[in-house]
Amino acid sequence: MAGTAKSRLTRRRTAATIAGTGDPAWVRWSICLVSLAFLGLFLAVPLAAVFTEALRKGVGAYLESFQNRDALAAIRLTLLVAGIAVPLNIVFGLAASWAIAKFEFRGKSVLITLIDLPFAVSPVISGLIYVLLFGLQGWLGPWLAAHHIQIIFAVPGIVLATIFVTFPFVARELIPLMQEQGTEEEEAALVLGASGWQTFWRVTLPNVKWGLLYGVILCNARAMGEFGAVSVVSGHLRGQTNTMPLHVEILYNEYNFVAAFAVASLLALLALVTLVLKAIVEWRTQRESTELPASTPTSLQEVT
Amino acid sequence: MMDRLVWRGHYAVFCLFFAGIVLSLAGCTGSSSDGGSSAGSSIEILNVSYDPTRELYQDYNAAFAEYWKEKTGQAVTITQSHGGAGKQARAVIDGLQADVVTLALAYDIDAISQKAGLLPADWQKRLPENSCPYTSTIVFLVRKGNPKGIKDWSDLVKPGVEVITPNPKTSGGARWNYLAGWAYALKKELGDLSKLNDPAQASQVAAAEKKARQFVTELFQRVPVLDSGARGSTNTFVQRGIGDVLLAWENEAFLAVTELGPDKFDIIVPSLSILAEPPVTVVDKWADEHGTREVAEAYLEYLYSPVGQRLAAKHYYRPVKPEGADPEDMKRFPELELVRIDDLFGGWQKAQKTHFDDGGIFDQIYTAGK
Numbered sequence: 001m002a003g004t005a006k007s008r009l010t011r012r013r014t015a016a017t018i019a020g021t022g023d024p025a026w027v028r029w030s031i032c033l034v035s036l037a038f039l040g041l042f043l044a045v046p047l048a049a050v051f052t053e054a055l056r057k058g059v060g061a062y063l064e065s066f067q068n069r070d071a072l073a074a075i076r077l078t079l080l081v082a083g084i085a086v087p088l089n090i091v092f093g094l095a096a097s098w099a100i101a102k103f104e105f106r107g108k109s110v111l112i113t114l115i116d117l118p119f120a121v122s123p124v125i126s127g128l129i130y131v132l133l134f135g136l137q138g139w140l141g142p143w144l145a146a147h148h149i150q151i152i153f154a155v156p157g158i159v160l161a162t163i164f165v166t167f168p169f170v171a172r173e174l175i176p177l178m179q180e181q182g183t184e185e186e187e188a189a190l191v192l193g194a195s196g197w198q199t200f201w202r203v204t205l206p207n208v209k210w211g212l213l214y215g216v217i218l219c220n221a222r223a224m225g226e227f228g229a230v231s232v233v234s235g236h237l238r239g240q241t242n243t244m245p246l247h248v249e250i251l252y253n254e255y256n257f258v259a260a261f262a263v264a265s266l267l268a269l270l271a272l273v274t275l276v277l278k279a280i281v282e283w284r285t286q287r288e289s290t291e292l293p294a295s296t297p298t299s300l301q302e303v304t
Numbered sequence: 305m306m307d308r309l310v311w312r313g314h315y316a317v318f319c320l321f322f323a324g325i326v327l328s329l330a331g332c333t334g335s336s337s338d339g340g341s342s343a344g345s346s347i348e349i350l351n352v353s354y355d356p357t358r359e360l361y362q363d364y365n366a367a368f369a370e371y372w373k374e375k376t377g378q379a380v381t382i383t384q385s386h387g388g389a390g391k392q393a394r395a396v397i398d399g400l401q402a403d404v405v406t407l408a409l410a411y412d413i414d415a416i417s418q419k420a421g422l423l424p425a426d427w428q429k430r431l432p433e434n435s436c437p438y439t440s441t442i443v444f445l446v447r448k449g450n451p452k453g454i455k456d457w458s459d460l461v462k463p464g465v466e467v468i469t470p471n472p473k474t475s476g477g478a479r480w481n482y483l484a485g486w487a488y489a490l491k492k493e494l495g496d497l498s499k500l501n502d503p504a505q506a507s508q509v510a511a512a513e514k515k516a517r518q519f520v521t522e523l524f525q526r527v528p529v530l531d532s533g534a535r536g537s538t539n540t541f542v543q544r545g546i547g548d549v550l551l552a553w554e555n556e557a558f559l560a561v562t563e564l565g566p567d568k569f570d571i572i573v574p575s576l577s578i579l580a581e582p583p584v585t586v587v588d589k590w591a592d593e594h595g596t597r598e599v600a601e602a603y604l605e606y607l608y609s610p611v612g613q614r615l616a617a618k619h620y621y622r623p624v625k626p627e628g629a630d631p632e633d634m635k636r637f638p639e640l641e642l643v644r645i646d647d648l649f650g651g652w653q654k655a656q657k658t659h660f661d662d663g664g665i666f667d668q669i670y671t672a673g674k
Binding site for chain 1: 359387397399400420564
């Protein structure tokens with residue numbers, strides 16, 4: 001009984017928000033216009049500019065910019081880096097959020113803070129950390145040089161820097177989700193005799209799959225688009241350690257505008273695809289969370 | 305139940321550490337250190353250079369590869385890296401394994417020798433002309449028709465003039481800009497620069513130094529954006545349309561005019577400027593380790609050949625052996641009084657220490673000006 005009363009109340013409340021806050025129409029319209037103008041000015045116009053500049057000399061010149069050996073190398077490297085960084089971040093993100101959300105242990109808050117660290121640190125610093133560690137004058141540099149292992153100014157350094165800056169994306173997405181879901185379902189599974197591994201695969205993972213996908217999409221976008229940290233450790237070797245964002249800068253600095261904007265447009269396309277995927281995932285999660293109370297009335301009772 | 309969960313917590317932490325180790329290991333496995341092996345029919349060298357040499361080395365690398373193939377039958381691939389000279393030197397010090405460096409000024413190569421010990425201290429004696437196969441100077445680039453009427457250094461500090469130059473801390477070109485301005489102010493005060501070495505004129509020289517400092521202070525107060533490299537500054541001036549005059553390498557100014565339209569910019573040659581000597585050298589440590597010494601040395605020596613000299617002149621660098629260059633190209637270089645850093649500033653080591661080191665004159669005037 002109490003449950004239905006409450007849901008009626010929320011329904012009424014949502015109806016009120018849809019109808020507006022009681023502000024006069026012109027206020028609502030001008031707020032709308034202002035935000036649209038902002039969006040247009042800061043997002044749509046620059047995006048359009050990227051594509052117009054890229055196509056300035058025709059589609060032929062546009063496509064030709066991708067035939068270039070260095071451009072192809074940059075695209076390949078970017079894909080490689082994202083291909084390494086994203087799966088590793090999935091493993092780490094799952095492990096970290098699982099540990100934090102489902103278990104009690106000392107130093108948990110320290111761990112959460114550490115995971116957030118890359119968000120708080122400027123990407124340039126993230127790159128410099130690796131220079132200080134692996135650089136020839138750094139802590140491990142002399143040893144690495146003696147063993148002919150090159151980390152910075154080579155692909156491994158770029159991968160490390162990318163992992164560092166994209167570190168929090170998956171974990172940050174999953175931690176609140178897992179915390180919200182609590183440990184009850186896992187406890188039930190354990191009581192029913194499931195092993196830890198089975199519990200993880202059959203209970204925990206299905207519950208967070210959309211959140212995980214969302215984190216992966218964001219993580220991938222950042223991994224491909226990162227400039228600052230990668231710029232510090234790259235060494236800017238043409239055709240070897242230039243990722244797409246770095247290659248855009250080089251082409252621009254060489255007055256090669258069509259090619260620069262062509263590569264930039266590829267990155268912009270990636271952003272657009274990311275946005276579409278993100279919207280789909282959001283839509284799916286929302287649908288699932290609204291469907292959930294109907295299918296499991298027990299949880300509703302619990303709330304009341 | 306709770307106990308079990310707590311125990312599992314430890315297990316989870318262990319998992320986490322394991323994941324961390326996997327992460328770092330995966331980062332290392334890709335480290336196939338690809339130093340070009342000298343044997344075989346192909347070889348790779350890395351040339352770490354400064355900002356405005358991009359177009360020169362694009363052409364020169366192709367020419368050298370052809371020459372080397374003909375001479376030895378070996379195919380050579382030259383990888384380029386460009387950026388502000390100070391930044392590039394720093395990267396080599398930090399472990400960028402350059403076989404050769406072709407930087408904007410001797411000090412940056414000195415730094416590689418001193419801080420990382422990758423090459424001997426007397427590197428500059430290894431090739432002719434102080435290891436500088438080409439020279440350049442600093443000129444002004446102004447907007448078409450020279451609307452602010454800029455003719456010489458003194459016009460840069462006229463009211464309402466905005467000056468664009470990169471940051472002397474990171475850019476070699478900017479250090480030449482700064483010293484050229486300083487030299488002009490000294491010349492203006494003293495009339496005759498030989499007074500600098502005359503002990504009898506010490507008080508007059510001290511007064512002139514004071515004036516020079518004041519001039520350079522005023523100059524840098526007019527700089528709205530300090531980019532980290534020469535190409536960044538050119539873009540600020542040319543693409544973003546900021547400022548009235550760009551202090552630029554002569555070659556960079558010519559390139560901007562040809563690439564972006566002679567109808568947009570004019571080059572102004574001041575009455576006096578500095579002889580900029582960008583040196584080149586082999587980085588012994590990496591060349592030996594990669595087994596590329598032979599090709600790296602040939603690469604730099606070929607810069608002095610008629611082919612190298614002609615390409616330098618074509619890309620607006622003043623060749624040190626102009627006989628090899630195209631006379632048509634040579635006509636483009638205007639005559640002007642060029643002073644040498646060794647004569648006026650006692651060499652790069654001293655100039656760097658007095659002017660550009662932390663707490664040096666540039667730091668003092670730039671923070672004071674803010």
